[in-house]
Amino acid sequence: MKTIALVAHDGKKAELLAWVKQHADFFQDKQLVATGTTGRLLSEALHKDVLCLASGPLGGDQQIGALIAEQKIDWLVFFWDPLSSQPHDPDVKALIRLAVVWNIPVACNKATADFILTSALVGQDYQRTVPDFSSHNNRLTK
Ligand SMILES: O=C(CO)COP(=O)(O)O
Secondary structure (H helix, E strand, O other), X not given: OOEEEEEEOHHHHHHHHHHHHHOHHHHHOOXXXXXXXXXHHHHHHHOOOOEEOOOHHHOHHHHHHHHHHOOXXXXXXXXXXXXXXXXXXXXXXXHHHHHHHOOOOEEOOHHHHHHHHOOHHHHOOOOOOOOOOHHHXXXXXX
């Protein structure tokens, strides 16, 4: 689990930052990718470089989704806010969908993030099963 994407809506940013700081040691040797504002805050909190993509409403969720489809993300931590509506809700849904399509572990709340982070599989450098979509690709190109 080397490259981790982290995203939080405004109403969940404080929770994500507190959680990340609690596990700062874990994140030190990981490559972190994030949507714009989340990434800036993470970088400040962890004193570490974070690849900051566009802000979520400006396409950041879609950029992370593209990285997932390119097999470049090992874990998505996405603290989305279930109590506020987002102008880019289709992008939010699309990002979560791609994580499921590509069998990426996804944590949408702190409890799940805790379970994944403390899983014995993380220490074993867990290799997820990458789905074989070759028949789908063939169908699309015919
Ligand atoms: O809106 C977001 C995710 O959908 C997060 O974007 P920011 O990290 O730029 O606030």
